[in-house]
Amino acid sequence: MTIPVTAPATGVPWPPGLVPYVSRWSAEHELPAPVVPARGGGGIAFADEQLHDRDRRGVLWVRRQANQGAGSPLFAKVHSVRQRYAMLRLRCQVCRQPADRNEQGLLWLLEDGRADRPDWPEGELTVHPPVCRGGCVEKVTERCPHLRDNWVTVRVREPLLDGILGRLYRPGRPLPVPVAKVTRLYESPDVRWVLASQLVATLTGCTVESAWAPQPSPTTAKPPGPAPSRTSAGHARRRSR
Numbered sequence: 001m002t003i004p005v006t007a008p009a010t011g012v013p014w015p016p017g018l019v020p021y022v023s024r025w026s027a028e029h030e031l032p033a034p035v036v037p038a039r040g041g042g043g044i045a046f047a048d049e050q051l052h053d054r055d056r057r058g059v060l061w062v063r064r065q066a067n068q069g070a071g072s073p074l075f076a077k078v079h080s081v082r083q084r085y086a087m088l089r090l091r092c093q094v095c096r097q098p099a100d101r102n103e104q105g106l107l108w109l110l111e112d113g114r115a116d117r118p119d120w121p122e123g124e125l126t127v128h129p130p131v132c133r134g135g136c137v138e139k140v141t142e143r144c145p146h147l148r149d150n151w152v153t154v155r156v157r158e159p160l161l162d163g164i165l166g167r168l169y170r171p172g173r174p175l176p177v178p179v180a181k182v183t184r185l186y187e188s189p190d191v192r193w194v195l196a197s198q199l200v201a202t203l204t205g206c207t208v209e210s211a212w213a214p215q216p217s218p219t220t221a222k223p224p225g226p227a228p229s230r231t232s233a234g235h236a237r238r239r240s241r
Contacts, residue, residue: 026071031063043192086129099130104155157205
């Protein structure tokens with residue numbers, strides 16, 4: 001699904017005729033919802049919590065307005081409901097159509113991390129939904145500054161929707177206190193203290209399909225950062241199987 005933009009924002013690298021489905025718009029504000037201790041003290045809750053505020057795993061999700069197309073597109077921001085929908089339904093993050101699938105699996109577009117570890121991207125954690133072959137890969141790699149010279153397409157046989165990205169809270173008086181933005185697997189002991197905003201997928205059964213350049217060397221690749229996608233989380237999960 002593409003949304004027309006009558007006047008592109010200054011500095012936005014996307015053409016005025018296309019806004020990715022998962023992008024947030026300036027009129028889609030986070031809805032006020034006081035965070036309180038959950039009954040029994042095992043995490044957080046909303047003071048006026050409704051049944052749809054939690055996912056099937058019992059994690060609380062941020063409330064956000066859904067006004068797609070209203071205001072200006074915020075290309076660097078993600079709408080929590082649409083991102084979650086695209087992940088759960090395996091839809092293209094750009095156009096909302098079904099993600100491309102062949103005998104090797106679903107198509108994912110990632111920043112190139114092959115220099116980080118030998119088995120990359122096996123076990124990679126990502127908040128980016130898959131993509132389709134209807135020109136969306138080309139549009140993203142041409143326009144997104146983070147991917148323009150640093151992209152890889154990967155086939156994924158088994159994406160595991162097993163974590164969340166969100167705002168971690170700690171116990172406080174009188175109310176829980178937000179402390180950090182974190183990624184947590186659903187199996188993490190403190191996951192009930194996270195107000196989720198994006199669904200996380202672990203990519204398994206991966207095959208690198210194509211890339212912007214040959215295998216990067218450690219001397220030219222960017223230094224690995226502290227992002228949870230390239231730490232031991234995926235490796236620990238594979239060892240426990």
